[in-house]
Amino acid sequence: MLNTDLNPAEIQKRLVCWFDRHARKLPWRSGAARRDPYRVWVSEIMLQQTQVATVIPYYRRWLRLFPNVTALAGAKPAAVLKAWEGLGYYSRARNLHAAAREVVRRHGGRVPATRDGLLALPGIGRYTAGAILSIAFGQPEPLVDGNVARVLARLFGIRQNVKSGTGQARLWKLASLLVPPKRPGAFNESLMELGATLCKPQNPRCDSCPVRQLCVALRRRAVDRLPNTGKRPQSRLVRQRALLIWRGGRVLIRQRKAGGLLGDFWEFPDTVPAGVRCSSGRRIATVRHGVMNDRLVVDAFVCRWQGGTPKGQGRGARWRWARPSDLRRLPFIGAHRKIIAANVSGFASGRGQ
Numbered sequence: 404m405l406n407t408d409l410n411p412a413e414i415q416k417r418l419v420c421w422f423d424r425h426a427r428k429l430p431w432r433s434g435a436a437r438r439d440p441y442r443v444w445v446s447e448i449m450l451q452q453t454q455v456a457t458v459i460p461y462y463r464r465w466l467r468l469f470p471n472v473t474a475l476a477g478a479k480p481a482a483v484l485k486a487w488e489g490l491g492y493y494s495r496a497r498n499l500h501a502a503a504r505e506v507v508r509r510h511g512g513r514v515p516a517t518r519d520g521l522l523a524l525p526g527i528g529r530y531t532a533g534a535i536l537s538i539a540f541g542q543p544e545p546l547v548d549g550n551v552a553r554v555l556a557r558l559f560g561i562r563q564n565v566k567s568g569t570g571q572a573r574l575w576k577l578a579s580l581l582v583p584p585k586r587p588g589a590f591n592e593s594l595m596e597l598g599a600t601l602c603k604p605q606n607p608r609c610d611s612c613p614v615r616q617l618c619v620a621l622r623r624r625a626v627d628r629l630p631n632t633g634k635r636p637q638s639r640l641v642r643q644r645a646l647l648i649w650r651g652g653r654v655l656i657r658q659r660k661a662g663g664l665l666g667d668f669w670e671f672p673d674t675v676p677a678g679v680r681c682s683s684g685r686r687i688a689t690v691r692h693g694v695m696n697d698r699l700v701v702d703a704f705v706c707r708w709q710g711g712t713p714k715g716q717g718r719g720a721r722w723r724w725a726r727p728s729d730l731r732r733l734p735f736i737g738a739h740r741k742i743i744a745a746n747v748s749g750f751a752s753g754r755g756q
């Protein structure tokens with residue numbers, strides 16, 4: 404489903420106009436090559452896992468050696484591998500060769516113009532079939548590769564993991580709803596081109612993007628969080644401290660404001676509260692605790708109260724001098740619960756003072 408108020412016709416128009424004006428000039432996009440299914444097919448297979456700049460000389464040499472399906476089908480396997488030498492992922496070359504032979508044998512040398520016909524050939528999956536059908540044959544067939552997944556996830560604010568089964572299903576569904584009957588190839592290429600040139604994984608150039616006014620991720624300031632590829636962002640190390648200020652057999656705690664993060668939970672203060680005087684602290688424990696994406700390291704210090712009463716609300720809405728037995732009864736934030744557990748014998752015996 405197109406889940407938003409976005410307008411597919413507007414997206415199509417903006418992307419195709421932008422593509423017509425700004426697409427990179429590449430050998431497989433020039434002149435007759437653009438509509439030649441064999442050339443589209445070769446370029447798409449070469450571009451899998453490989454940079455455009457690396458592919459260009461290989462593509463040109465390949466077409467000099469094997470200008471059409473029949474020439475490729477008639478080549479010796481060693482010549483095919485030699486022409487691919489250095490591009491890597493050699494199964495691509497072997498599959499291309501085997502598929503060319505099948506096209507000659509079963510389709511009279513004509514690349515099939517149907518999805519099923521293409522998918523039956525070695526090395527051709529849903530993406531390559533979509534590229535050949537839309538670009539060479541002008542059929543409104545969708546395609547989704549890594550670039551397109553990134554663009555769609557950002558443009559529509561898709562938070563699902565784009566590599567998951569449901570994420571992929573959603574992207575393909577969106578791509579098929581978006582691809583227009585008119586110039587479907589240019590539209591698909593515009594999505595790929597946008598992902599390759601502006602909507603890049605790092606530092607996308609949203610200022611120059613033709614669909615920036617429609618982009619959900621940009622509006623929600625979520626561009627750097629999308630697409631979700633299932634990888635957890637790097638965790639942050641956060642160092643904190645907790646002060647256990649003892650007054651006789653009681654320790655000072657505060658309750659966090661209701662409604663906020665961990666509202667109503669109790670904690671030890673991290674600084675000496677206004678109005679209170681106490682001795683300088685002695686470190687008694689260090690605890691580690693994971694919260695969301697943060698790794699907390701909390702140093703606990705014991706201090707002795709020397710006078711005064713905590714003033715002001717600050718982050719803590721309520722202050723209290725608590726007995727050790729209260730500490731185990733009250734709900735405490737996770738890291739501080741660990742401090743209590745680490746020092747449980749000290750609290751129990753009053754040695755924490």
Ligand code: SF4
Pocket residue numbers: 554557558601602603607608609610612613614615618619620621626
């Ligand atoms: S506005 Fe930015 S994030 Fe959105 S589609 Fe364009 S380049 Fe990608």
